[in-house]
């Protein structure tokens with residue numbers, strides 16, 4: 001299923017022993033006035049903890065709110081799971097507890113600077129480049145030693 005036209009942006013920054021994250025979003029299309037989505041709520045759209053790492057989520061916020069996925073990912077990082085594996089476990093857990101299709105994409109970074117992502121989104125059309133469709137969801141990585149950021153793509157986790 002193609003990603004709806006979300007514009008959410010999650011950012012994780014690791015600087016030595018410090019980690020932080022932020023999420024910017026316009027929310028869901030046709031949302032009720034005053035709605036507070038997952039993006040602004042720690043544990044749901046974002047979470048950071050220097051003893052584990054950080055995670056940011058994008059997708060169906062009203063659904064995401066039921067699962068605290070960012071918190072869950074960081075708890076798994078604390079237990080030593082690699083970021084990609086942590087994202088996969090959390091998405092599998094959400095799928096096991098719901099029969100409906102839902103959109104979620106997760107980015108995660110641990111305190112070693114390892115990163116990983118997971119998604120249920122099969123394709124994403126770039127609203128700024130009308131002809132560009134990603135086979136999954138795009139994310140950008142910029143680590144020390146890299147001259148410039150690179151754009152990568154996470155395919156649907158199965």
Ligand code: ASP
Nearest residue numbers: 006008027037058059061
């Ligand atoms: N999660 C956001 C919200 O529900 C939307 C998005 O990620 O695009 O407000």
